[in-house]
Amino acid sequence: MSAYMLLCNFTDQGVRTIKEVPQRRAAARELGKELGVDIKAGYLAMGTYDLIIHTEATDDEAMANCRWPPWGTCGRPRSRCSRKRMLTRSSRG
Numbered sequence: 001m002s003a004y005m006l007l008c009n010f011t012d013q014g015v016r017t018i019k020e021v022p023q024r025r026a027a028a029r030e031l032g033k034e035l036g037v038d039i040k041a042g043y044l045a046m047g048t049y050d051l052i053i054h055t056e057a058t059d060d061e062a063m064a065n066c067r068w069p070p071w072g073t074c075g076r077p078r079s080r081c082s083r084k085r086m087l088t089r090s091s092r093g
Contacts, residue, residue, distance in 0.1 A: 001056040004063055008051040008079040036062035
């Protein structure tokens with residue numbers, strides 16, 4: 001499985017409905033499971049992004065399918081996604 005980081009900002013509508021975050025999180029986890037994406041952790045952040053989500057997906061296609069409109073139905077964030085590769089002793093040189 002590949003690791004991904006989603007860097008998200010809430011839209012104005014997402015901020016107005018911030019109290020719905022627990023329900024959104026549950027809906028996002030269920031949707032992710034159906035599409036082959038496992039949400040490992042989510043962090044509220046201060047700075048450039050409002051929310052950082054660490055996920056693992058079976059492949060890029062599963063992540064792309066999960067990021068299209070369905071994420072928007074779970075809280076209306078704007079996001080950027082980046083696939084991550086873990087550093088190991090051998091890859092650091």
